[in-house]
Amino acid sequence: MKTILERYDTDISYKPVGKFEETRYEKIHNVIFSNSNEASIKVAQEISDLIRKKQASNKTCVLGLATGSSPIKVYEELVRMHNEEGLSFANVITFNLDEYLPMERENRQSYYFFMHEHLFNHIDIPEENINIPDGTVSGESVIQYCLAYEKKIKNSGGLDFQLLGIGRTGHVGFNEPGSHYNSGTRVITLDHITRVDAAPAFLGIENVPRKAITMGLATVLSAKRIVLLGWGQNKAEIIKKTVEGDISSHVPATYLQQHGNCTFVLDVGAGTELTRNKTPWLVDESLQWTEDLTAKAIVWLCNETGKSILSLTDKDYNDNGMSGLLALEDSYDLNIKMFNRLQHTITGWPGGKPNADDTHRPERALPATKRVIIFSPHPDDDVISMGGTFDRLIEQGHDVHVVYQTSGNIAVSDTEALKFAEIAKRIAPSKEAQTIIDSIKTKKESSFDSLEIRSLKGNIRRGESYAAVRYLGLDDANVHFLDLPFYETGTIKKKNLSDDDINLVMDIITEIKPHQIYAAGDLADPHGTHKVCLDAVFEAMERLKEEPFIKDCWLWLYRGAWHEWDINEIEMAVPMSPDQVLKKRYAIFCHQSQKDGVMFQGDDSREFWMRAEERNKDTASRYRALGLSDYAAMEAFVRHKFD
Known part of the structure; x- marks a missing residue:
């Protein structure tokens, strides 16, 4: 009998974080990498090797391609290989999985636009070899169009390699729950969760199309080789269901269990729920x-x-x-330890308790008064994620600074911006205010905000930030706005982190010379800003590591509105009284533009203050259930230790 690895016909030697074992739990070959960048480069290498192998035999290479955030780094690496290593796509034919319906090619949300922006505009693939479902077909012609798409795949020799992502419903392509394993290319009605996930890119769920054209499951399964990408903790639950669950139309990706040459390529976050990782014993x-x-x-x-x-x-x-x-x-000793x-993780003194034995305390007693930086990726993450601790640090006399890393302008709706513009015009009528009002009222669904609108939206977020931290008692002089360049594109798609971003973070750290830094470690953030902002902090501290003050600076990571640290991971838990819970709530209320109907809700319809409050109460409840002290709520932190 062949081993699990011998059954998978690939020339690429994936190097996972942990060895894959065929267990009674896992039914799909999967490998886990320490991060998605490393994994994406390895997948791009497999695609490159396949293209070159086909070229050597004078054959075409037929690729099935996916869109979404998951394959972006793969495409970026393929473009790099083309530019720097001479990888040619002259013999490549591509077929994309899907497209929204209706959808014009020129629309920035179209998958046609996505593929050209991320890949096709930067390589030498012949235009006639690019196949993307047409989002403009309509009426009775749709059926014939889908049949022709299937026929073209077959006439090209079939898919040599199919790249996939996975949605939280378990869809691959747009094969939503209920899709039949024998389905071909067709029109499908999108699941509500799929539309919710797409809502940020469309600036609201009301703008997300309800239908799409997608390759069918049978089409996908006909590929000779399949690689599915899964990044982040948000995908962990559906990855577990797909890899370990029974085959079911309710989770369409489970049909991949029937494929003889399929690999799931995951990062650590996406693999956290797999049994071998969550409960390896x-x-x-x-x-x-x-x-x-x-x-x-x-x-x-x-x-x-x-x-x-x-x-x-x-x-x-x-x-x-x-x-x-x-x-x-024995159990007695295990339990006591x-x-x-x-x-020892529980403390009411997040900055350290002066004149106290700190042997078993999370933070040092000295210096008694610490300089503290709270990095907030968006202008409300500080109070949402650690508002109680923020308040406690100020009350206990520490020199606290809050640093907002991005403007957060894209999270302000046009309706909210229009309200402020009209108020400004009533207070001081001006041509500039009227221009902004007219621009908002005439803006098309797919168009970018003008610089003036983005500036207004950014100032709305700034004003709310000042209001929130003033409520906690912080002086305006201790509030800093970096407006990191990577974020300032006016769209959901951001630039890569650059030296310009890192230098801004380094400058503020060098200016303040903190003893403590708090940063957002919540990488489940659905639009990725938290990760980029955390990377900027990590890189800045790495570059400053020889500075004397950095050697005495501790970095604490908090989590945001989506997830909390597991109890066993927590290294500092700061209790909150009922009065502090209310104070945190009111500080969050200051961010009024984010309170109702904000476009970045993810899969949770609750307002941010409700999520944060319930999460903090749940943390306290879990401590209580384990037999520890009873508190109204708790905020949790993990200390990041550099090598």
Whole structure:
């Protein structure tokens, strides 16, 4: 019998973070990389090798291509190979998976526009070899068009390689839940969740088309080789269902289990829910029990049994696949160590408690008064994610500075901007105000904001930021706006992080010389800004690492409106009283433009203040369930330690 790797016919030697094992849980070959950039480069290399192999045999290479955020880095690397390594696409024929319907090619949200912007405009592929479903076909001609698309794929020799992403509904292409495994290219009605996910790019769900043309599941499965990309914690749940679940039309991607040459290429975040990562003791009885893994297992065991830490018994450990851990240490000692570990994370002094023994405290006692930077990717992440801790740091006399990394202008709706422009005109009538009003009223759905509108929207966010931090008692002089250049495109699509961005972050760190930095570690942010902003902080601190003040600077990561740290990961938990919970809520309310109907909700219809409050209360509840102190709410942090 062939091993799992021998069954997959690929020349590429993927190097995952952890070895893939064929277990009773996993039904699709998958590899996990430390980050999506590394993984994307490896996938691009496989595509490049396939193209060159076909060229050597004087054959065409037929590629099935995907759109969305997942393959962008793959395309970027292919363009680099073309420019720097002579990779030619002259023998390549491409077929894209899907297109919105109706959709004009020139629309910036069209997949035609996307593919040319990210790939086709930068390589030597013949125009006649590019095939993208036509979003302008209509009426009875659609059926014939779809049949012709299928025929053209077959006449080209079939798909040699199909690149896929995966939606949170489990769709591949636009094959939504309910799609039949034998389906071909056709028109499909988009699932509501799919439209919600697309809403930010269209500046509101009302602008997202309800239909699309998509290759069918049978078409996808006919490809000789399939690689599916999955990035980020937002995809972790659907990846688990697809890789470990039963084949079902309710999760169309599960049909990939039937393909003999399919690999899921994941980053760490996307693989977190897989059994071998989330509960590895259920897969491997011989694993090495590190301190962190032990903590993770004990928290999981408490959740499974409904017990507090100190009430766990030998039987609980043995009955739940943890006999190997119990063989190393008895349950009493394990329980006490874990209880103490969590107890020591709780502190009402996030800046350190002066004149106190800090041996088991999350933060140092000295210096008693610390210089603190709170980096906020958007102009409200500071109060949404750590408003209670922010308030506590100010109350306890630390020199707190908040640094807003981006303007957040694209998150302000035209309706909100129009309201402010009209108010400005009433207060001081001007030609400039009328120009902005006219520009907003006549703006087309697919057009960019003018520089004047973007400036107005940015100033709305600034005004709200000042209001929020003043409410917490912070002086205006300690509020800084970087307006990082990578963000200032006026569209959802951003530039790559550059030295200009990093230098701005370095400058503010050098100016303040902080003892503490707080930064957003919530990489589930659906539009990626958090990750870029965190990368800017990491790179800035790396470049400054020889500076004496950096050696004494601790970096704490908070999470935002989408996810919280797992209890076993938390290294500092700051309790909030009921009064502080209300104070945080009112600070968030100052961001009025983000309060109702904001376009970046993700899959959660609750307002940001509700998400944050319920998340903080849930963190306190989980501590309480484990047998620790009872608080109204808690904010959680993990310390990032540089090598």
